Every structure is written in structure tokens, then in C-alpha cells.
Amino acid sequence: MILAALPRLILEPPVRTALMEDLGLAGDITSTAVIPGDHRSKVVMAARKPGVIAGLDAAALAFALVDPAITVIRHIPDGASVKPGDTIATVEGLSRGLLTAERTALNFLGHLSGIATVTAGIVAAVAGSKASVVCTRKTTPGLRALEKYAVRAGGGINHRFALHDAVLIKDNHVAIAGGVAEAIRRAKAGVGHMVKIEVEVDTLAQLREAMNAGVDAVLLDNMRPDQLREAVGIVGGRAITEASGGITPETAAEIAATGVDLLSIGWITHSAPTLDIGLDFVSA
Structure with missing residues (x-):
């Protein structure tokens, strides 16, 4: 079965809602106070448990909505199996944006990958x-x-x-x-x-x-x-x-x-x- 990606029109409302819930009325006050505005970082999203990945589009969109200049390079597709330590994606950009979007991106990726993992077990x-x-x-x-x-x-x-x-x-x-x-x-x-x-x-x-x-x-x-x-x-x-x-x-x-x-x-x-x-x- 071909796994067709969800259109952005479907993905964006829940991702945007999750970000707004996290940012509230003042934004990420911790990152703004602690991290210089021009500081850049490279991070990786990595598996800590074995499983099946789902939700990379939602995770990437979380970063893009916070800062469109952030780049996300995927190393595996949704539907792929991972083992502990496997790199799922590399993310690079201004550090404030990375840290602001981090939790929302991981919430979607971890939750959806959990569903994919248990489904694969029953299959x-x-x-x-x-x-x-x-x-x-x-x-x-x-x-x-x-x-x-x-x-x-x-x-x-x-x-x-x-x-x-x-x-x-x-x-x-x-x-x-x-x-x-x-x-x-x-x-x-x-x-x-x-x-x-x-x-x-x-x-x-x-x-x-x-x-x-x-x-x-x-x-x-x-x-x-x-x-x-x-x-x-x-x-x-x-x-x-x-x-x-x-x-x-x-x-x-x-x-x-x-x-x-x-x-x-x-x-x-x-x-x-x-x-x-x-x-x-x-x-x-």
C-alpha cells in the first residue's frame, strides 16, 4: 500500500493550534531571554526506542510555522522502522525557533509514531x-x-x-x-x-x-x-x-x-x- 502524504490544508490547523497553545500571549519567553537572536544550531531528531515512524510532515510543519528558514532533512520516511539511536531527521536554523517548535514537533512525531508502532505489531x-x-x-x-x-x-x-x-x-x-x-x-x-x-x-x-x-x-x-x-x-x-x-x-x-x-x-x-x-x- 502506498502511503500518501496528508495535504498541508489538513495538517496545518492542528499544528498551528498546538503552537498557539504553547506560545500563549507572550511567546517563548525562556528562549527569548536566554538565546541570542542570531544564534544558530543543528539538532537531530533521534529514536530512543524501537518503533515505526509517522508524523514527520507534522513535525516539519511545526518548525516551518515558527521560522520558515529552518531546514528539516529527513533521513527516513514515514512508515520506516527505527531502532534506538537511529537519526530520523536533521534540523538546522536559528536556535530560538528550534527550541520554540521542539516540543510541538516531538509531540506530534512521538504520538503518531506510537500509533504506527502498535499498529505494525498487530499487523x-x-x-x-x-x-x-x-x-x-x-x-x-x-x-x-x-x-x-x-x-x-x-x-x-x-x-x-x-x-x-x-x-x-x-x-x-x-x-x-x-x-x-x-x-x-x-x-x-x-x-x-x-x-x-x-x-x-x-x-x-x-x-x-x-x-x-x-x-x-x-x-x-x-x-x-x-x-x-x-x-x-x-x-x-x-x-x-x-x-x-x-x-x-x-x-x-x-x-x-x-x-x-x-x-x-x-x-x-x-x-x-x-x-x-x-x-x-x-x-x-
Whole structure:
């Protein structure tokens, strides 16, 4: 899969917001007081833990928004694996700007690389199966596009981006509608022909009801591996099958072996640990 870069139009608002949050109303008073205005430095962003890199565009943009004259030379691309000590990028320019943008740049790079790293771990765990690893809408407010990009950098694929781009009928929709079939009927009547419809089911009885009503995908929620295997048989290739609920690196391979098409995992975006990346001084 080709990892396409996010447009600056998408990247700039969250990066600019993060910088404004950090600078407040007075700017970087420490660097202004301590560092001469004409002092220059060369620094490197280096990995301190093994992982997969994502977020270099956001990090570079943080430096550029503070000082467009700062140069960022990337030594590896997003999606690449690193080991401790590997140099990710070299950054050079006026020292005040480097230090002002440092934390914002590292926050984006570390957070997004953390997501890419855990995603890559799950992808490796299910290698050899047909299952793909997908994210969810359990993302940090304002950072969804970036976090879903990081999932792609780790070898995963994206679920729907928002409420508007696909129908996902969940348990509360079913409860309010009065049943799986009725919820599906209403969805088909309410959306256009280009919109995919998926329904969440908790039981095999609900799954049979969904298949009789006709859907594009079924979310098999919190089912045991034996139930998932039976569910895949019931679907028989007529819809995409998505396993969800409590999937970990330890259980992913067993779940993928049931024959499901997708492993849907919320924690890869909402709870991925930050990858430890430092910004180290090289020379003045």
C-alpha cells in the first residue's frame, strides 16, 4: 500500500493550534531571554526506542510555522522502522525557533509514531491470514485525520472517518428501531446508493437477521473465536466480516485465523504509548 502524504490544508490547523497553545500571549519567553537572536544550531531528531515512524510532515510543519528558514532533512520516511539511536531527521536554523517548535514537533512525531508502532505489531501478529487491521472513531478530538494516517503508516487500514461517510448501525440504533431488520430497512431508505451499510451484531441470531435483510458488512462484537468461525460460515462471503472487542497482540492471531476480514481495534489510536524520540544538539 502506498502511503500518501496528508495535504498541508489538513495538517496545518492542528499544528498551528498546538503552537498557539504553547506560545500563549507572550511567546517563548525562556528562549527569548536566554538565546541570542542570531544564534544558530543543528539538532537531530533521534529514536530512543524501537518503533515505526509517522508524523514527520507534522513535525516539519511545526518548525516551518515558527521560522520558515529552518531546514528539516529527513533521513527516513514515514512508515520506516527505527531502532534506538537511529537519526530520523536533521534540523538546522536559528536556535530560538528550534527550541520554540521542539516540543510541538516531538509531540506530534512521538504520538503518531506510537500509533504506527502498535499498529505494525498487530499487523505482524496476523501475518499469513487474510485479515486486515483497522482503526475506529476512538481518536483524539481534532487529530483524527493524523491518527488514521499513522495507522496507515503502520500497515493498517482505515474504518470510516466520521458519521457522514458510512452507515454503522450499532446496538442502540437497533434497540430504538425495534430490531436489526427494521434498522437496516430504515437505513436503506434514508441514504443514497453510494453509501455502505454495516450493522453490529452480538449474536448469531442477529447475524442471520442482518444477512437476510442484506448489508455490506457485519461487525461481530465481542464474539469468541468459535463464534467468529461460525459467523464467517453463515456470512459465506456475502458481506465483509469485522471482529471487534478486546483484541490484543496476544489474541489477534487466533481471531484472524477464524477467517474474518477485519480486526477492528480502538486502542491503537486512543491508548497507544508515545514512541520516545528526542531532539539532540549537534553543533552551533
